[in-house]
Amino acid sequence: MKTKNKYKLVCGLEIHVELKTASKMFCGCKNDPFGAKKPNIYTCPVCLGLPGALPVPNKKAIEWIIRLGLALKCPINTFSKFDRKHYFYPDLAKGYQISQYDIPFCGPTTLKTTEGIIRINRIHLEEDTGKLLHQTVDGEQASLVDFNRSGVPLIEIVSEADIKSSKQAVEYAKKLRRIIRFLGIADCDMEKGGMRLEANISLKKDNDVSLPNYKVEVKNINSFRYMQKAIEYEIQRQKKILSKGKQPIQETRGFNPQTGKTFSQRQKEGAKDYRYFPDPDLSPIFFTKEQIEEIARDVPELPSDIKKRWIKKYGIRDKCVDRLVKNSEQVKWLEKLFSLAAKKQINPNKLVKAILNKKINCDLTTSVNKALSLFVTQNSKKQLDIRLLEKIVNDVMLLYPAQVEAFRAGKTTLINFFVGQVAKKVGKGVDIQQIRQFFEKKLLKKK
Numbered sequence: 001m002k003t004k005n006k007y008k009l010v011c012g013l014e015i016h017v018e019l020k021t022a023s024k025m026f027c028g029c030k031n032d033p034f035g036a037k038k039p040n041i042y043t044c045p046v047c048l049g050l051p052g053a054l055p056v057p058n059k060k061a062i063e064w065i066i067r068l069g070l071a072l073k074c075p076i077n078t079f080s081k082f083d084r085k086h087y088f089y090p091d092l093a094k095g096y097q098i099s100q101y102d103i104p105f106c107g108p109t110t111l112k113t114t115e116g117i118i119r120i121n122r123i124h125l126e127e128d129t130g131k132l133l134h135q136t137v138d139g140e141q142a143s144l145v146d147f148n149r150s151g152v153p154l155i156e157i158v159s160e161a162d163i164k165s166s167k168q169a170v171e172y173a174k175k176l177r178r179i180i181r182f183l184g185i186a187d188c189d190m191e192k193g194g195m196r197l198e199a200n201i202s203l204k205k206d207n208d209v210s211l212p213n214y215k216v217e218v219k220n221i222n223s224f225r226y227m228q229k230a231i232e233y234e235i236q237r238q239k240k241i242l243s244k245g246k247q248p249i250q251e252t253r254g255f256n257p258q259t260g261k262t263f264s265q266r267q268k269e270g271a272k273d274y275r276y277f278p279d280p281d282l283s284p285i286f287f288t289k290e291q292i293e294e295i296a297r298d299v300p301e302l303p304s305d306i307k308k309r310w311i312k313k314y315g316i317r318d319k320c321v322d323r324l325v326k327n328s329e330q331v332k333w334l335e336k337l338f339s340l341a342a343k344k345q346i347n348p349n350k351l352v353k354a355i356l357n358k359k360i361n362c363d364l365t366t367s368v369n370k371a372l373s374l375f376v377t378q379n380s381k382k383q384l385d386i387r388l389l390e391k392i393v394n395d396v397m398l399l400y401p402a403q404v405e406a407f408r409a410g411k412t413t414l415i416n417f418f419v420g421q422v423a424k425k426v427g428k429g430v431d432i433q434q435i436r437q438f439f440e441k442k443l444l445k446k447k
């Protein structure tokens with residue numbers, strides 16, 4: 001057996017997403033850490049973790065995580081609570097993070113990828129930490145803390161270790177990002193840290209049925225490409241260790257985009273080290289069936305379902321249409337456009353192509369009627385006067401006798417060159433097909 005096939009990837013993802021609520025998770029401070037002009041301006045005793053300050057949960061954030069849960073077809077826990085997760089780090093003012101331990105808002109579900117189904121274990125709500133800045137102050141290296149991000153609502157989506165390739169990891173994460181954006185609950189701006197990826201990576205032998213007894217966590221990856229690279233690198237690194245008969249150390253690693261390598265950060269804490277317990281400052285949260293149903297009414301049809309429906313209803317090719325679906329308003333607009341086009345017997349695929357090529361504007365300020373009539377005008381292209389066309393074609397043929405010879409000798413791809421020359425002379429908006437046909441006739445006739 002080839003060494004190449006000896007080990008299989010076992011990978012799960014933890015994805016953190018900052019919700020874009022107006023205020024933070026447990027206080028009234030503005031939730032805009034990236035827009036803040038100065039450090040530590042959106043802070044109060046609660047998000048600074050001062051003793052005695054009492055947290056109050058953000059209703060919107062809870063509604064939004066449930067909206068996501070419902071969109072992903074998670075069972076929703078009608079009884080839920082917040083727990084304290086203890087660890088010490090300078091960006092965590094209280095010495096614990098308010099998170100959810102055993103009863104998250106959203107229970108298990110699955111997400112389809114082209115390489116198979118990924119099980120999602122849970123989706124829970126927590127608060128983000130502050131941000132450490134390492135700078136030189138008065139000539140000395142210093143670490144500064146900015147608490148503008150402290151207490152920003154954060155959702156965590158935890159998958160099972162069902163991911164079998166780095167490509168599948170990317171597909172899964174991208175699919176989630178798309179859904180989250182579509183629901184309008186987060187921007188998922190990865191560069192700013194609004195969506196952060198964490199991959200748990202280990203390898204097992206091809207014929208092993210049980211999961212490996214170690215895992216390596218690569219934390220805080222802020223791009224899909226980096227995640228793919230980090231996973232690929234870890235596969236190679238762990239393979240080397242395993243093939244020597246050893247076991248990779250259970251640890252947390254970072255990814256360096258410059259070198260394309262992961263590096264050791266610290267040995268992993270186990271769950272018991274966090275000393276989870278229910279936060280006594282926050283009462284448990286109960287939902288009635290009616291409340292959940294009310295949130296469910298705000299869950300829009302998801303892009304994948306819209307795509308399926310449009311293929312069936314309007315005969316649209318899937319790949320193209322996928323790129324147009326950005327939010328619910330856009331969907332409504334396109335829906336009107338497609339249904340009007342169907343009534344007028346306009347080819348929907350050509351229409352989609354025109355939108356994708358930005359030939360017609362599909363922003364919501366344009367009326368559907370206007371967009372469609374523009375499309376119709378664009379597609380009834382200017383037919384050139386035959387005499388004018390003949391003259392231009394003759395000119396081009398005189399200018400490029402060698403190419404004419406070559407064409408007649410069989411290099412038929414030169415037709416594009418000729419058409420291009422003519423199009424250059426007559427300008428935009430002409431029917432390329434007309435020029436092409438004319439040219440072909442002319443070139444072949446004189447043979």
Ligand SMILES: [Zn+2]
Nearest residue numbers: 027029044047
């Ligand atoms: Zn605050």
